[in-house]
Amino acid sequence: MDLGARPLSRAVLLLALVLLSALALAVLGNALTRAGVARQGQREWRAWHSGASPWQWRLRRPGDVIAARAFGAASVHADDDALAVHYRGGSWQIGLRLARPAALTDAPVLLLSLRQSAALPLSVIVRSTLHAPACNAAAGLLPARAGTLRIDLAALPWRCAGQPAPMPTRAAMLRLQSSGPAGGRIVLISAMLLPAQALSPQAPQTWVHWRAQSPTRAGVPVVWLPATYSPYLLAQRDALWQRDPAAIALPVGAPARAGAARCVLPWDWIAIAACALLMLGLLRWPPHAPRLRALGEALLALLPVLLIAFGVGDSQRPDARSGALILLALGFALLLSVRRTPLLAPWHWLAPWRQWALPLLPVLAALLLWLAQPVTVPGMANFARYLPWAALQQYLLLVIVARRLDYALAWRPLAVPLAALLFALAHTPNTPLMLLAFAAGLLWTGWFLRRGALLPVIMAHALGATLLLGIASNAGWLRSLAIGGRYLGWGG
DSSP states (O other): OHHHHHHHHHHHHHHHHHHHHHHHHHHHHHHHHHHHHHHHHHHHHHHHHTTOOSOEEEOOSGGGBGGGSOEEEEEEEEOSSSEEEEEEEEEEEEEEOOSSOEETTTOOEEEEEEEEOOOOEEEEEEESSTTSOOEEEEEEEOOSSSEEEEEEGGGSOOEETTEEOOOOSEESEEEEEEEEOTTEEEEEEEEEEEOSSOOOBOOOEEHHHHHHSOOOOSSBOEEEEOOOSHHHHHHHHHHHHHHOTTOEEEETTOOSOOOOOOOOOOHHHHHHHHHHHHHHHHHTSOSSSHHHHHHHHHHHHHHHHHHHHTTSSOSSSOOHHHHHHHHHHHHHHHHHHHSOOTTSOOOBSOOOGGGSTTTTHHHHHHHHHHHHSOSSOOOHHHHHHHHHHHHHHHIIIIIIIIHHHHHHHSOHHHHHHHHHHHHHHTTTTOHHHHHHHHHHHHHHHHHHHHHOBOHHHHHHHHHHHHHHHTTOOTTSSSOOSOOHHHHTTOOO
């Protein structure tokens, strides 16, 4: 009787662990999304209160402008913490990144700061939506030397679709256009949109009250959003901005006014340096206590990915921070791969076709979800683009992490959910994607540790992600497959 009860109690314990992990992931994803929306709203509150606006661009590298390049007869590159534009004779444009439409009626003054300049003609190009006709206006000359240029957009002679028109009320696209002789350059430090006169934030109001009233301009609206589930909270924020791009979005109950921004330590780089030092220390660890060492290797292998997911750097538009973390993850995985560890479970690429059914099960689930609510038709181009990323993820998760957890814990039923939990955390704070990754990770990790074949899981991951891309919608239960700040809409 006791012999039979022990496996049963372990099964119940593991089931409870899996359910609690899924609940914790949902709570974590929603809480981090709520905190991210609150921080963004509070930053915007401070910006409006100080006489600025949310639309500010610090130009330091090509990735800070649209497509990371200039359009036309010019090129851009980083120049001592600023952005240099080299023009080659002829017209050129650079696009300023907009994470949401800019409210030009509330912030109609464009302020440019230049470290090096020349008296070149400048025009401003705006589209009120990405599919609307372009509106352009001549804005005079850039300053002949370093300095600032203040442009009152409302006073410019605008032309839309070739006809005279008033200034557009909003901008979904904002570009600067100029031209100059070959061999010259200007260096941009920053750009920002400013209100023409003081425009203070209003007292917070509820979502229902805001939707029922007519838009007013007594001040910048501050609206509490009631949704809890992260995609729906972000969808409410989008709906708020669609009606009033200047409005400040806050989760219900969050204070509008947070503490003043202050100079703090560079925590991102401190975290990256700590991660590198831990990896270096573990690689020099004496060979005794091999299980503890294997556990440390498993956790550290995913630490750079987790740091990106929790907001250090940007996986979609890599900067120096995320680039350093990606190099750390790849370098550490490579060092662990070349080191012979005979106690780990063996692995290989292929498996007999009859064994592919189980790892492909999540693909069937994704297909059913897509058939229930198709948004776009998945294409082979998406699959081809995602396949290398799926291969990298699964190699890191299964070959590097899961096998070491399996050895370190000496109990596979615990190693599988722990590996799946780490896989899910790498998709923070995208709540639905975290839960999907946890469910798929349970299946894929258990199958891999038993069969040892990697390619079926890679194919299943890439196929499933391609189908999910066809479901993702700003107004749906699955918003996107993005993670970190990109999921919250901070990427521009």
